[in-house]
Amino acid sequence: MRVSAHRVLPAPLEDVWSIVTDPERVLGYMSGVTRWELAGGPRTGLGARYRILFRIGAAEVGGLVEVVEFDEPYDVAWTSVTGLDHRGRWRLREAPGGRTQVELRLAYVVAGAGLSGWIAERIAAPTVAGHVKGTLQQLERIVAHEQLRARAARRRGSPARS
Amino acid sequence: MAQARTTTSTRRNGHESGVRIEPPAQQTPDSLLSRAWRELSGAVQRRIPRADLDERDPDYIREQLPLFWLFSSLWFRGEVRGLGNIPDEGPVLLVGNHSGGNMIPDTMVFTVAFSTYFGVERPFYQLAHNLVLSLPGLSWLRKFGTVAASPENARQALSSEAALLVYPGGDYEVHRPSWEGNRVDFGGRKGFLRLALEQDVPIVPVVAIGGQETALFLTRGERLARLLALDRVLRLKVLPISISLPWIVNVGDFGHIPLPAKITIETLPAIDLRAEFGPNPDVDEVYDHLIRLMQDALDALAAERRFPVIG
Numbered sequence: 131m132r133v134s135a136h137r138v139l140p141a142p143l144e145d146v147w148s149i150v151t152d153p154e155r156v157l158g159y160m161s162g163v164t165r166w167e168l169a170g171g172p173r174t175g176l177g178a179r180y181r182i183l184f185r186i187g188a189a190e191v192g193g194l195v196e197v198v199e200f201d202e203p204y205d206v207a208w209t210s211v212t213g214l215d216h217r218g219r220w221r222l223r224e225a226p227g228g229r230t231q232v233e234l235r236l237a238y239v240v241a242g243a244g245l246s247g248w249i250a251e252r253i254a255a256p257t258v259a260g261h262v263k264g265t266l267q268q269l270e271r272i273v274a275h276e277q278l279r280a281r282a283a284r285r286r287g288s289p290a291r292s
Numbered sequence: 293m294a295q296a297r298t299t300t301s302t303r304r305n306g307h308e309s310g311v312r313i314e315p316p317a318q319q320t321p322d323s324l325l326s327r328a329w330r331e332l333s334g335a336v337q338r339r340i341p342r343a344d345l346d347e348r349d350p351d352y353i354r355e356q357l358p359l360f361w362l363f364s365s366l367w368f369r370g371e372v373r374g375l376g377n378i379p380d381e382g383p384v385l386l387v388g389n390h391s392g393g394n395m396i397p398d399t400m401v402f403t404v405a406f407s408t409y410f411g412v413e414r415p416f417y418q419l420a421h422n423l424v425l426s427l428p429g430l431s432w433l434r435k436f437g438t439v440a441a442s443p444e445n446a447r448q449a450l451s452s453e454a455a456l457l458v459y460p461g462g463d464y465e466v467h468r469p470s471w472e473g474n475r476v477d478f479g480g481r482k483g484f485l486r487l488a489l490e491q492d493v494p495i496v497p498v499v500a501i502g503g504q505e506t507a508l509f510l511t512r513g514e515r516l517a518r519l520l521a522l523d524r525v526l527r528l529k530v531l532p533i534s535i536s537l538p539w540i541v542n543v544g545d546f547g548h549i550p551l552p553a554k555i556t557i558e559t560l561p562a563i564d565l566r567a568e569f570g571p572n573p574d575v576d577e578v579y580d581h582l583i584r585l586m587q588d589a590l591d592a593l594a595a596e597r598r599f600p601v602i603g
Binding site for chain 2: 165183187188189190191192193194212213214240244246247249250251253
């Protein structure tokens with residue numbers, strides 16, 4: 131099952147990139163995520179490993195994931211090592227007016243479980259789609275807020291504190 | 293090949309069988325009834341599988357999780373909180389209050405949540421009544437890590453660094469009347485505390501609500517069980533009577549269709565017994581403390597519920 135959503139955010143590419151690749155900020159915008167912690171490798175970048183969990187229905191699913199693609203500042207993709215088989219990708223592209231087109235893709239499969247797996251995939255899809263959509267909305271709020279603070283700081287003549 | 297496998301299993305167990313069934317106390321050799329009971333007891337004993345921790349199969353669990361996730365999410369609207377209170381690694385004794393009759397819906401909801409949270413790779417065992425494991429058609433439970441309830445098996449699981457789920461109240465608590473659903477009742481069983489002290493493992497209380505609303509449980513039928521000598525032959529202290537689907541009146545509870553009651557489970561912070569109660573804790577004191585702690589949590593969960601079954 132593949133779920134994706136996209137949105138144009140009011141911030142330059144580099145600013146959005148720095149947020150989506152910072153593991154400590156994930157809980158702040160990623161909807162449904164209850165855990166996203168470093169589990170090996172570098173803090174960010176190719177080979178970084180995280181233990182992640184999403185709340186879907188009666189359980190928190192996820193497992194160990196590894197970043198397998200890190201094309202700064204355009205693409206970052208991760209794939210599951212243990213737990214639920216899935217793959218995720220942030221795809222960032224420049225949009226007119228100094229803005230950024232952001233796409234979040236999640237593809238998951240419940241492998242080897244026969245009919246129940248097939249049903250579970252479809253039952254979970256609306257929840258996953260809701261989380262993907264919610265994530266982009268929350269990311270937009272964070273990005274817009276940071277831009278606002280940055281502009282205010284520039285007016286004051288001092289850098290914004292994060 | 294089969295012979296070699298059996299030998300390995302036995303060695304890994306460290307004991308021949310985790311199951312002891314006491315013979316009937318009143319043995320009158322000439323009594324036909326007595327002989328019949330002995331035969332039945334022997335037949336049940338032969339059916340009880342030898343415990344083997346290696347029977348737990350992570351790949352099997354992984355493949356079955358979607359089915360149980362569907363039941364847990366759609367039928368019981370399961371909600372498991374506080375799994376982060378369980379230490380991320382190492383042996384731990386999970387102590388739960390047990391509800392829902394022999395269909396044990398709370399165990400299913402918790403097992404799904406534990407397996408997805410920590411991954412099927414983390415060894416996780418559950419102790420179950422001997423009779424459950426001897427019933428035909430339930431051998432798959434062993435692949436999920438269910439082993440017969442005995443001190444030897446519990447010790448073995450904890451020594452292997454696994455998480456172990458026990459329900460001290462067992463058959464006594466699980467068949468309590470529905471109107472006592474929001475009461476933690478271990479029936480004074482404290483063996484699990486001696487086990488935790490002996491193995492020096494933390495205890496994590498697991499408090500569940502909703503199970504006793506999956507049917508109308510009327511009575512444990514303790515007197516009936518004694519009258520039929522079930523306690524001596526099958527280690528059954530109860531012969532429960534409930535109103536449940538599809539039987540309407542269900543005596544013995546050899547299975548029923550549980551009502552879709554909402555199951556909520558709260559995992560409480562881990563308790564290091566020696567850190568909290570000193571180097572030689574008084575088992576009675578710890579027991580009282582644990583029951584109070586779990587009862588408080590259960591009361592809070594009960595206060596959240598507005599209607600039976602609906603939640």
